[in-house]
Amino acid sequence: MNAFEWTDASSVDQAVNQLGNGTVLKAGGVDLLDLLKERLIEPKRLVNLRTVPGLDHIQDDEQSGLKIGPLVTLAELDSNRVIRKRYTALADAAGNAATPQIRNMATIGGNLVQRPRCWYFRNEQFHCKKKGGELCYAQHGENQYHAIFDNDPCAIVHPSATATALVAYGAKLELLSAKGKREVAAEEFFVLPSVDVHRENQLGADEMITEIRIPAPAAGMRAAYTKQGEKESQDWPIAEIVVLIEPDGDRCKRASIVLGAAAPVPHRAKEAEAALQGKRIDERLARDAAHAAMATAYPLEHNEYKIPLFEVLIRRTILAAAGQPGGGA
């Protein structure tokens, strides 16, 4: 690990004004410390955000929706009464990530910006495409945990559980730099490797996330979240699904279905959403929608198992969101 300067920021402006020139933000530090130890970053200065007051707010309004500060921890998202009731899939995504200890430290801002867990990317012995090299070692190597969609030119899966939920809820992120603020839809914030293989999002080196905004859920909206890991705890998922259903009587007016651990960005399953639209949800329709979601998957040598896994879990998550039998995990 290289030597670096350390600043305890006392305000958002003080933090933002130091960005650029090799300065990196530290929130909970869970991923940042790994990146330093793995020599994936060698910053000149760390700016500690945890000393900045006012970045850990949770405010909900019936009409305008939810505002979350970037320092809100995953544990708080999981336990907050309003989030659990009105934005259940976000609470479940946060509450199923990692371990209780990590969830107490990890913040939503850091969770969204954490780097991928691809073992080739994380290993300093492999100079992969993401690090400026010529090859994606995962494409012809040990790719059992890698992407089944959009896996060229790099086969990472996006590591953030909260990102999957935020894309499903149509969230927006407020980004601040010394030049001003901008608001970006969560769905557009994340960047595919085919657009830029060196980054996972469009955050500038001089920007920070200052707020996450989720529109108020439509009347009667129902949500379900499923995480499948190899282990019950202390691990990232091998498949993750968020389903939101906006009902119209006994039919589905609109569905939002987003997959985690499937692609380098949270993957919207548009074919499955279209299959449910305007229909009465039952076991057969959920099965057809899940099948449609996997129609364009393009597995690698060792991750074909993800296709039947996702099909079963998408079907169950749709049924759970629709309050139908067969929706259990």
Ligand SMILES: Cc1cc2nc3c(=O)[nH]c(=O)nc-3n(C[C@H](O)[C@H](O)[C@H](O)COP(=O)(O)OP(=O)(O)OC[C@H]3O[C@@H](n4cnc5c(N)ncnc54)[C@H](O)[C@@H]3O)c2cc1C
């Ligand atoms: C064993 C283990 C299992 C895990 N399992 C899961 C899982 O199942 N699901 C999951 O989602 N995650 C999982 N994680 C990852 C963990 O949740 C993240 O590392 C954590 O959320 C990062 O948050 P942090 O606050 O510690 O960020 P930090 O480590 O402090 O920062 C991470 C990155 O975000 C940047 N950053 C932080 N805050 C901001 C901001 N406001 N604006 C702009 N940039 C910012 C930092 O500069 C840094 O680049 C796991 C981690 C471990 C160790």
